[in-house]
Structure formats: structure tokens, C-alpha cells
Amino acid sequence: MSTYNRNNMLRPIKKLYIGLLTVIVIGLLIPQHLKMPVKGATKADYNPKSFWYFPWGKSVTHKGVDIFASKGTAIKASTTGLVLYTGKIDRGGNVALILGPKWRLHYYAHMAELKTSALSFVTKESTVGTVGTSGNANGKSPHLHYSIVTLIPYVWRIDADKQGWKKMFYLNPVKYLEH
Numbered sequence: 001m002s003t004y005n006r007n008n009m010l011r012p013i014k015k016l017y018i019g020l021l022t023v024i025v026i027g028l029l030i031p032q033h034l035k036m037p038v039k040g041a042t043k044a045d046y047n048p049k050s051f052w053y054f055p056w057g058k059s060v061t062h063k064g065v066d067i068f069a070s071k072g073t074a075i076k077a078s079t080t081g082l083v084l085y086t087g088k089i090d091r092g093g094n095v096a097l098i099l100g101p102k103w104r105l106h107y108y109a110h111m112a113e114l115k116t117s118a119l120s121f122v123t124k125e126s127t128v129g130t131v132g133t134s135g136n137a138n139g140k141s142p143h144l145h146y147s148i149v150t151l152i153p154y155v156w157r158i159d160a161d162k163q164g165w166k167k168m169f170y171l172n173p174v175k176y177l178e179h
């Protein structure tokens with residue numbers, strides 16, 4: 001095969017590659033200003049030290065923050081995004097997984113009711129669900145378990161804590177809620 005032909009064949013692949021890179025970079029550049037997802041909640045409604053709390057049952061460490069509110073309180077999306085999944089799972093109960101800016105996943109768990117569905121676009125005005133005790137929050141005070149997971153690993157965040165390597169994926173939501 002001549003060099004000329006090979007270049008012609010590679011051109012669409014190169015185009016696809018550049019296209020993908022562009023999408024990834026744009027995703028990274030979209031600003032993220034998080035909104036408190038539980039309507040009316042303040043700093044007083046969560047423990048700022050709950051992230052990576054140990055021991056935490058089957059999860060070993062607590063990879064998010066629990067925001068307490070009365071059952072049925074509206075949960076709004078903390079950021080604009082695309083809903084990837086909604087459904088009922090064992091530990092999380094009624095959950096929603098939303099892809100937001102910077103290739104971060106936003107996870108909402110223990111909801112009483114789900115008010116969105118997969119493949120919906122959400123804004124900070126959209127209601128995701130309501131606060132509840134579904135999944136392994138059964139019998140506890142109603143709260144939203146909220147986690148942020150980066151799809152792009154932040155390897156420099158790994159530390160010597162229990163499961164510290166997982167900190168390249170799980171970000172501390174408290175840092176983003178308090179600003």
C-alpha cells in the first residue's frame with residue numbers, strides 16, 4: 001500500500017480522534033457551579049466531616065455527604081447535566097446518576113420518589129426526586145446521599161487513608177457546596 005493510500009485511510013480515524021478529543025476538552029471546560037441539591041438545606045443539615053468517614057458498613061468508607069431534611073423535601077439537580085440512570089438498587093434505594101460538567105457523575109441516593117428519568121437533560125431548576133429513606137437508609141433519618149465521581153482519574157488525590165486509592169474518583173462534595 002502506498003503512503004498516499006494509507007494517509008487517505010487514516011484520515012477519517014484522525015478526524016474521529018480529533019472530534020473525540022474536542023468533546024472531552026469541551027466537557028472539561030464547562031464551568032461547574034454546584035447548587036445545594038436539597039431544597040432549603042444549609043450547612044447545618046450535613047456533617048462537613050462525613051466524607052470518607054470510616055468505618056461505614058459494607059461501603060467501608062463514606063464516599064459522599066448525607067444531607068438531612070424531612071421526608072418529601074424536593075431534591076434539585078446540583079448542576080446541569082444528562083441523566084444516565086434512574087432506578088432502584090440495593091444499598092442506594094431510589095437513585096439517579098447524572099453526568100455533569102468536567103466529566104463528573106452526580107449520584108443521588110435514598111430518594112423517596114424519583115422525578116426524572118434516564119436521558120433527560122436537567123438544569124438546576126429540575127427536580128430529581130424527593131428526600132427519603134430508601135435502600136440501606138431504611139430506619140434512619142431521611143436524607144439525601146450525594147456523591148460526585150470524576151470519570152477522569154485524579155491520581156494525585158490518592159492518599160494513605162482506607163481505600164485512599166478511590167479518592168482519584170470520589171470527590172468531596174462538601175468542598176463544592178461551600179463556596
Ligand SMILES: [Zn+2]
Nearest residue numbers: 064065066145
Ligand atoms: Zn451517605
